[in-house]
Amino acid sequence: MNISFFGNSFLKIESKNLTIAIDPFLENVGKVSKFKADILLSTSPKNLNEKGVLGEPFILKNAGEIEEEGVFIEGMYIGDFIVYKIICEEMNILVLGEYDLGKLNEDVLDDIGSIDILLVGVNKDVKNTLNIISQIQPKVVVPIMYKQKGIKNDCLEIEKFTKEYGVDFEEVNKLNIRKNNLPAEEDTRSLLYLINS
Numbered sequence: 150m151n152i153s154f155f156g157n158s159f160l161k162i163e164s165k166n167l168t169i170a171i172d173p174f175l176e177n178v179g180k181v182s183k184f185k186a187d188i189l190l191s192t193s194p195k196n197l198n199e200k201g202v203l204g205e206p207f208i209l210k211n212a213g214e215i216e217e218e219g220v221f222i223e224g225m226y227i228g229d230f231i232v233y234k235i236i237c238e239e240m241n242i243l244v245l246g247e248y249d250l251g252k253l254n255e256d257v258l259d260d261i262g263s264i265d266i267l268l269v270g271v272n273k274d275v276k277n278t279l280n281i282i283s284q285i286q287p288k289v290v291v292p293i294m295y296k297q298k299g300i301k302n303d304c305l306e307i308e309k310f311t312k313e314y315g316v317d318f319e320e321v322n323k324l325n326i327r328k329n330n331l332p333a334e335e336d337t338r339s340l341l342y343l344i345n346s
Contacts, residue, residue: 150238152324154344155182156300158192158246158270158293159201164237166218171233172246173201179300188217190224192231192246209233227257239328240265243285247294251277253284261285265331267339270294271310273303279313282339288331290314290339291324307343316341 153161156179158172170186174196181201191197191210199208209215212231214223221236228250235242243264249272253261267287271278272294282290295307311318318341332340 150326152291152344154293156297157302160268162237164220167220170202170206171244173198190233192244192248225260234261242266244268245270249273249277252280258284265289266291268293271305271307273305275305275310275313278310287339290341291344314341318343320345
């Protein structure tokens with residue numbers, strides 16, 4: 150599976166037979182990197198650019214479930230935000246997108262279950278992000294929603310997050326990950342990857 154990041158919460162997840170686009174941003178936010186997608190997910194429908202991807206994807210911008218080509222996706226509301234749990238290639242992925250409300254309640258954590266890869270926004274408060282990571286305890290953390298050149302947002306710089314989180318990180322242009330690359334169960338610290346956009 151490959152994960153690419155294009156700024157804000159705009160992501161591409163590629164499995165063997167399926168391409169998922171998440172949160173292509175509006176043209177006034179930055180330059181949109183268009184690609185063909187089979188499924189389009191939105192964590193914040195008011196900010197969705199449906200023309201930000203090519204093809205005729207199935208669009209999910211509410212709570213709900215779909216299964217396609219062996220990939221299961223469940224959208225659930227947390228406040229005004231929609232978060233997605235994706236099961237792909239035997240890995241559990243949680244996409245929090247623009248969510249920035251801090252700690253998750255116990256009901257939400259029960260619904261989410263065990264997570265291998267967490268795509269979480271830095272947004273405006275590193276403490277909120279660190280609280281969420283601590284609650285979910287994923288094996289891999291990929292930060293999104295931070296200040297970047299050429300992208301309009303009022304988020305924090307990624308350096309503030311990496312300094313507070315206090316772990317080494319690896320910068321990649323695209324995250325290529327397989328189930329057998331994930332840390333072992335006994336590892337207590339998540340791997341941190343920064344995907345260049």
